[in-house]
Amino acid sequence: MLKPGVNAAGFLLGNGFYNLAHRDRFTKLTGSFGPLRAILHLRLEYEDGAVGFVGTNSNWRTQSGPITVGHIFAGEDYDARLMPAGWAEPGFDDSKWRHAVELLRPQGVLRGLSVAGEPLRVIEMHQPIDVKSFSDGTRVYDFGQNASHMPRIRVNGPAGSVIRITPSEVVNPDGTINRNTMDKGNRGNAWWQYTKQSDREETWFPNFYYVGCRYVKAEGFASEADLPVKVPAEDSTFPSVPADAPRSDPDRAARLESIEMAVVHAAAAGTGRFESSNPLLNQIRDLVRWAQRSNMMSVLTDCPHREKLGWLEQYHLNGPAIRYEFDVARIFTKGMNDMADAQTDEGLIPNIAPEFTVFKGAFRAAAEWGASFLLVPWQQYEFNGDRALIETYYPAMKRYFSWLESRSRDDLLDEGLGDWFDLGPAKPGKAQNTPPIVTASAFFYYDAKLLSEAAALLGHADEAKAFAMRADQIKSSYNKKFFDPSRGVYATGSQAANALPLVMGLVDPAQKSRVLDALVRDIEQQGYATTAGDVGFRFVLRALADNNRSDVVYRMVCQREKPGYAYQLKQGATSLTEAWDSNLDTSHNHFMLGQVTEWFYHDLAGIAFDRAAPGFKHAIIRPQLPADLDWVEACHDSVHGPVAVRWERVGRQLTLHVSIPANTTASIHVPSRDGSDVTEGGSPVGRNHAGVRYLRREGDCSVYAVESGSYVFASQWQ
Known part of the structure; x- marks a missing residue:
């Protein structure tokens, strides 16, 4: 960035969530934290060893720029005629610009990279795969993939002519865009808009506004005076109907010469690779991965268009899934700081962080959402071996639990959202099968249990004992309230209602098989379809896989006729x-x-961490082999290096390839009929096999301890 000689620095400021004004366009929420602000502390090191500093003060100058609309929901309008030439170059005359106003109130603390997420970058480019033209001169471009996009365009036409680009996720049967999935209730339209500076061809790439979309509508206008006064939402209620002729003089209107879409998101390194013999599983992985990428921003957003908010339940429910795919430790570290900043004086962790707007009731105070404040640090410890988040936020975790205690009655909590977006007779949204008191109370117990473990890890023995006793009290009350011994089910008997207690440890060991059978039976009765939603589905997966029923998960994931991944x-x-x-x-x-x-990753490939040696310092390799799969190959780049697994079977012959990084160890579970026929590297695995030590027989697997290195096990399987 530095050049020999004189240099200059400038800021181009966007509103983001800092300043959200209401506009006659799509707006999810409004609010302002005051005038836009900037802070700079630049250290300069010279060849002669001298050191200097440049900082922001009232000597800086400010001026409105070419971004006439900059809104995180409504879009970005850019008038190139308003861009001062050379404004950030040495020698620019800013004498007519206003002086910046120095903030006089107590200053904040500039914390920098210690609490920052990954930078946002252009990751790849998408080209149109199809273009459809309409009678009014508009065109709809299909980029083949719904992703977090920003357009890069080349535009021709007279100075002052305008190009407007409107995004959508889906289209109508006639090919026109349908923004129904993006505006949620006709709150207006959103777009990018560029006004030309000259009569020459120009290129433009927005500075701030990104949105999740697959399609864009492009339309040209002769001038801003030709822009429509009222723009329909272009959803199912207020569609945009192409006119019989262009709304603007075609000879004077801006013409879009080319457009490509930049995929933008946090530059977190990929850490996972997965592939299987079933193409459907590979497609499902891609389906999920694109949603992960599109919402991996400065926070983990729920969606990249109509909300862009950091809803916290995703941080823990999807934490393991996204950690297998990307190095998101920095993003989660920032997320914990956001949660701590948002914590109220009473101890509440609100449902979103940063808390850009204050929602009401359970939409601010759901226990299933606030649980991220305890679960994220544990997941970071498990995946990265880093206990810093537990150490840093343990006092604030206790404050949050005290707040939950103040809201509880008879050891139960009813302030939650239940199994949000589950499948029932009504449209998805509000929980239908598993009410808030069931899910919120389960997380109340889970929080107490995690706090006990955190206290023990940090050496607070008395607090560990106290939280463990509290967890036992909640567990007793939970079972008394919700467990039906006559049927062997919890609460409503839904998939989520049975799965949460199984995974969290609420079920009496003597009743575990009955509850698991009830869960499997319900899935079978549903035609191997899930009824669980946002909160419950991870626990359904874990309850089944942890009890060696990945065969049920496999059928549930692959069925195409009822709502689910394959159905999508x-x-x-x-x-x-x-x-x-x-x-x-x-x-x-x-x-x-x-x-x-x-x-x-965790179950089909069998790549798991050992809580006793977190961060994959000791890996547990325990693949599960559904009958219809011939092979699975996966790798996770842990903090110690890549842990890789490939298993394949031909007839009854099973081959298991495992690679363990340097300075780590692993326990490998080799499926086999009785263990007597297991070989490694082509030789029978004896008691003194080099680098391999037999540990035990566990279920239908022989378990071996191995040092770092690559291994090829073979066995007869079923």
Whole structure:
């Protein structure tokens, strides 16, 4: 960035969530934290060893720029005629610009990279795969993939002519855009708009506004005076109908010469690779991965268009899934700081962080959402071996639990959202099968249990004992209230109601098999379809896989006839949708139901951490082999290096390839009929096999301890 000689620095400021004004365009929420602000502390090191500093003060100058509309929801309008030439170059005359106003109130603390997420970058480019033209001169471009996009355009036409680009996730049968999945209730339209500076060809790339979309509508206008006064939402209620002729003089209107879409998101390194013999599983992984990427911004957003908010339940429910795919430790570290900043004086962790707007009731105070404040640090410890988040936020975690205690009655909590977006007789949204008191109380117990473990890890023995006793009290009350011993089910008997207690440890060991059988029976009765939603589905997956029933998960994931992953692909989705049924009233780029990725890595490939040696310092390799799969190959780049697994079977012969990074160890579970026929590297595994030590027989697997290195096990299997 530096050049020999004199240099200059300038800021181009966007509103983001800092300043959200209401406009006659799509607006999810409004609010302002005051005038836009900037802070700079620049250290300069010279060749002679001298050191200097440049900082922001009232000597800086400010001026309105070419961005006439800059709105995180409504879009970005750019008038190139308003761009001062050379404004950020040495020698620019800014004498007519206003002086910046120095903030006089107590200053904040500039914390920098210690609490910053990954930078946002252009990751790749998408080209149009189809273009459809209409009678009014508009064109709709299909880029083939729903992703977090920003356009790069080349434009011709006279100075002052305008190009407007309107995004959508889906289109109508006639090919016109349908923004129904993006505006959620006719709150207006959104677009990018560029006004030309000259009569020559110009290029433009927006500075701030990104949006999740697959399609864009492009339309040219002769001038801003020709722009329509009122723009329909272009959803199912207020569609835009192409006119019989162009609305503007075609000879004077701006012409779009080319357009490509930049995929933008946080530059977190990829850490996962997964592939299987079933192409459907590979497609589902891609479906989820695109939603992960599209929502991996400065926070983990729910969707990249109508909300862009950091809803916290995704941080823990999808934490393992996204950690297998990307190095998101910095993003989660920032997320914990956001949660701590948002914590109220009473101890509440609100449902969104940063808390840009204050929602009401359970939409601010759901226990299933606030649980991220305890679960994210544990997941970071498990995946990265880093206990810093537990150490830093343990006091604030206790404050949050005290707040939950103040809201509880008879050891139960009813302030929650239940199994949000589950599948029932009504449209997805409000929980239908598993009410808030069931899910919120389960997380109340889970929070107490996690606090006990955190206290023990940090050496607070008395607090560990106290929280463990509290967890036992909540567990007793939970079972008394919700467990039906006559049927062997919890509460409503829904998939989520039975799965949460199984995974969290609420079920009496003597009743565990009955509850698991009830869960499997319900899935079978549903035609191997899930009824669980945002909160419950991860626990359904874990309850089944943890009890060696990945055969049920496999059938549930692969069925195409009822709402689910394969059903979404059948409907044409290219990114995971908000609702299992991909209906057009909900977002088509949402990663909240993407927990299946965890199952791909943790259970199909069998790559798991050992809590006793976190960060994959000791890996547990325990693949599960559904009957219809011939092979699975996966790798996770842990903090110690890549942990790789490939298993394949031909007839009854099973081959298991495992690679363990340097300075780590692993326990490898080799499926086999009785263990007597297991070989490694072509030789029988004896008691003194080099680098391999027999540990035990566990279920239908022989378990071996190995040092770092690459291994090829073989056995006879079924």
